[in-house]
Amino acid sequence: MKTIIxxxxxxxxxxxxFYKRLGYKELSAENPTLFTDGKFIVEINPDRFTRPGLKIFTDDAKSIAEKLGELTVVIxxxxxxFTSDPNGIRVVLDLRPFDFESGDESFGITGGFAGVSLETTVIPQTVExxxxxxxxxxxxxxxEGWAVYSNGGDIDVSIMAANTCPHLFFNPGLTFFNSGKNVENIAKLRDAEIPITEEITHFNEEGIVDNVIINDPAGLGFFIFND
Structure with a gap:
């Protein structure tokens, strides 16, 4: 099983x-277009019916789809x-082999990848x-409004209760934690001329911008935080 964005x-x-300016490595230029930050892989899909979310490559796609079919519509x-979770986040189950690999360390200027975050008003249905x-x-x-879920693969999913995060939220959002060194990462983003969607000072007692949110050209959110 392999999970990608x-x-x-x-x-x-x-x-x-955009992804090159983030310092990500291009694994494949087209069909599919793939980039990695070293720890996760993102596919840029120009198909007009594509939506942001997760793509899971697995031989068990049919059995998983049958389980999901008891909860929602699966196409x-x-x-x-493919289907969507209760918050509209697209999930694709792909039976094809996937021959690209990521590693254990992030090397992009977004910093340390921590997984995908999603916000929900329907926690029980989302968890199910x-x-x-x-x-x-x-x-x-x-x-208590927050938990991380994992399938033992490359990307963990953090489920957040509504009104937990005091900033803009994009469902889903890619989350990065940089252990108190995020000001350096923010400077690199500015040097790379990456537009900042939101500068966040809420968590800093001195009012310093030490957390930011950016978006890729399709609107996929990146939460680039200290910790």
Missing amino acids: QTPTPDLKKSRD ETETGF FWEALGFEKGMGDIS
Whole structure:
């Protein structure tokens, strides 16, 4: 099983340039267009029906789709299935082999990749959906509004209760934690002329911008935080 991020694009050239400026490595230029920060892989898909979310390559796509079919609508395609979680986040199950690998360390200027975050007003239904996908709870306590779920693969999913995060939120959002060194990462983003969607001072007693949010050309959110 291999899990990657999928993002659409209004302009493939513009999206490729964005990820190159983040310092990501291009694994494949087209069919598919893939980049990695060293720890996760993102596919830039120019198909007009693509939506941001996760793509899971697995031989068990059919059995997983059957479980999900008890909870929501699952659509079969030529290469597998797709559906959406209760918050509208697209999940693709792909039966094809995937021959690209990522590593254990992030090298992009976004810093340390920590997984995908999603915000929800329907926690029980959201947890049920992701558990049916094969994700199991790790850190956190969902009764307190936050928990991390993992399928043992490359990308963990943090489920956040609504009104937990005092900043703009993009569902889903890629989360990066930089252990108190985020000001350096923010400077690198500015040097690379990456537009900042939101500068966040909420968590800093001195009012310093030490957390930021950026978006790729399709609007996929990046939460680049200290910790």
